[in-house]
Amino acid sequence: MMDELFLYTNPMSRGRIARWMLEEVGISYRAEILGFGTTMKDSAYKAVNPMAKVPALVHGRNTVTECAAICAYLADAFPAAGLAPAAAQRADYYRWMFFAAGPLEAAVSNRALGFEVPEGRERMIGYGTFADVMDTLEFALRSNSYIAGDNFTAADVYVGSQIGWGLQFGSIEKRPAFEQYFGRLALRDAYLQAAEKDDAAAAGLQRAG
Structure with a gap:
């Protein structure tokens, strides 16, 4: 094109x-x-x-x-x-890119605005609780160098940006998995x-x- x-x-x-x-x-x-x-x-x-x-x-x-x-x-x-895996290998690529676009961004934005999901109403909102989102994000990064496996993809640009900003402005917890992941991305040319x-x-x- x-x-x-x-x-x-x-x-x-x-x-x-x-x-x-x-x-x-x-x-x-x-x-x-x-x-x-x-x-x-x-x-x-x-x-x-x-x-x-x-x-x-x-x-x-x-x-x-x-x-x-x-x-x-x-x-x-x-x-x-x-920057995209082969079509048959895109499950994690799509999963985590759109997790970041949906639950992660919503949870971080709501927390920054001072909004807390009322107790017992977690099922009414897409991300449940902020803690759920942080734990799930850490799970995604636990066993791979990048968000969708061993290779850098477009999903890392999106997810990595969310994590980088969150760490910088204090809206995402400074867990070692997050800091190590973004530290690798921030060295890219x-x-x-x-x-x-x-x-x-x-x-x-x-x-x-």
Whole structure:
């Protein structure tokens, strides 16, 4: 697929996940930095993503939003990068990517907002309890170097980003399994390149502000 890639993002957002994934793919792309409450709310961008949030990826005629979907899409669109397992070996890949997009993000967000599931009502919410989610995430990392086995995949970009932010901001417990896992990911060239570009973009926004 030779169509140009456009990433709509902000360096202080989940767009950092999409940037990291693009760097792992190793394909040239253009990044357009949008401002919260300004260009992100313009009608032109709402035509791309009616939610008026970032990131959004435009690839030819295809538009993809939601970070887990962007990671999965790019892995499939550029198979030469080797970021998705073979179709018959994707059970853990899908399982843990979407565990992070559902129960993990919901549990961490609710806890950060001070919301606790009322006792006895855990079955009404997708993640049960925060402790359940942390224990399950640790289970996923207990026996493998990466989230879906012995090889790095797009699922590690998504799950690793959630864990990295959580450790940095205190919203995920500092368990050894989490720290060791993210420590491996943070040494990757693509991660470092993406962080350098986003940090530069953030500095530019600060100067402009």
